[in-house]
Amino acid sequence: MNYYSYENILSDAKKLQKEYFGLIECETIGYSVQKRKIIMLMLGCGYKKIFLTAGIHGRESINPKLLMKLLEYYAGIYYETALFSKYSFCIIPLVNPDGYTKALTDCTMADYKLNYNGVDINRNFPSVHYRSGGTGGGYAASEPETRALIMAFKSHPSVMYIDFHSRGECIYYYRKAMGDEYNKKQLAIAEKIAESSGYVTVPPEDEINEGDTGGNSVHYYSETFKMPAFTIETAPDDTLFPMDISLADEAFDKLKNLLYKTVSAIDKKDIYSYNQ
Numbered sequence: 647m648n649y650y651s652y653e654n655i656l657s658d659a660k661k662l663q664k665e666y667f668g669l670i671e672c673e674t675i676g677y678s679v680q681k682r683k684i685i686m687l688m689l690g691c692g693y694k695k696i697f698l699t700a701g702i703h704g705r706e707s708i709n710p711k712l713l714m715k716l717l718e719y720y721a722g723i724y725y726e727t728a729l730f731s732k733y734s735f736c737i738i739p740l741v742n743p744d745g746y747t748k749a750l751t752d753c754t755m756a757d758y759k760l761n762y763n764g765v766d767i768n769r770n771f772p773s774v775h776y777r778s779g780g781t782g783g784g785y786a787a788s789e790p791e792t793r794a795l796i797m798a799f800k801s802h803p804s805v806m807y808i809d810f811h812s813r814g815e816c817i818y819y820y821r822k823a824m825g826d827e828y829n830k831k832q833l834a835i836a837e838k839i840a841e842s843s844g845y846v847t848v849p850p851e852d853e854i855n856e857g858d859t860g861g862n863s864v865h866y867y868s869e870t871f872k873m874p875a876f877t878i879e880t881a882p883d884d885t886l887f888p889m890d891i892s893l894a895d896e897a898f899d900k901l902k903n904l905l906y907k908t909v910s911a912i913d914k915k916d917i918y919s920y921n922q
């Protein structure tokens with residue numbers, strides 16, 4: 647099957663940096679358990695930063711490609727859009743390169759979600775609902791991939807975070823651990839994302855499935871930085887693993903206005919006023 651490898655991501659990152667010299671920069675934010683680089687591509691020079699991450703779960707293999715496509719698309723229109731001069735985008739296309747490579751290259755492991763140590767990175771972040779054991783790891787932030795993302799957040803103060811997963815074309819916005827005011831604003835932005843993509847918002851009671859634990863990267867971000875954070879799930883609910891890479895193009899078609907629409911929404915003080 648045709649796929650987009652870890653090496654393809656690194657070479658596309660280099661190519662885009664060259665093509666958009668001065669507009670796109672690349673930094674290594676850490677290394678996976680198997681010592682693969684975790685890269686972050688920074689687009690633009692605005693002082694308000696928005697984080698986008700993908701590939702926290704190995705098998706959700708269309709989202710690294712989706713983020714690289716969004717990066718290229720927005721690099722192309724960055725200077726045409728006055729609004730973007732205030733914003734820049736910190737894009738981490740692949741947080742879990744070991745799990746991704748395992749799911750892509752070993753046909754018996756196509757539904758592998760975890761990192762090399764068998765930990766679910768998206769249950770490993772220090773948050774109110776974090777529980778150790780199971781797939782959450784022995785303790786919060788035990789994994790190098792988790793720590794790389796935490797360090798990136800801490801060294802680049804930001805105004806918003808979107809994490810991409812693949813389970814049914816929907817948007818998670820509700821945070822049980824946060825107050826009503828925070829959730830009201832979350833919903834207002836989530837509705838804009840839904841409007842621009844055709845994806846649906848997930849009801850508050852479905853934020854965390856029964857028996858599941860917290861420790862998602864978005865939980866950590868919301869609770870720590872008090873800024874809006876969303877999970878966007880790409881691809882239809884019944885998509886099988888390994889995922890067909892052409893689904894990345896379908897997701898791109900639906901989500902290509904995402905950044906423009908969200909930035910327009912958060913730029914209006916009546917929808918969300920930041921602590922600036």
Ligand SMILES: [Zn+2]
Pocket residue numbers: 702703706810811812
């Ligand atoms: Zn996922």
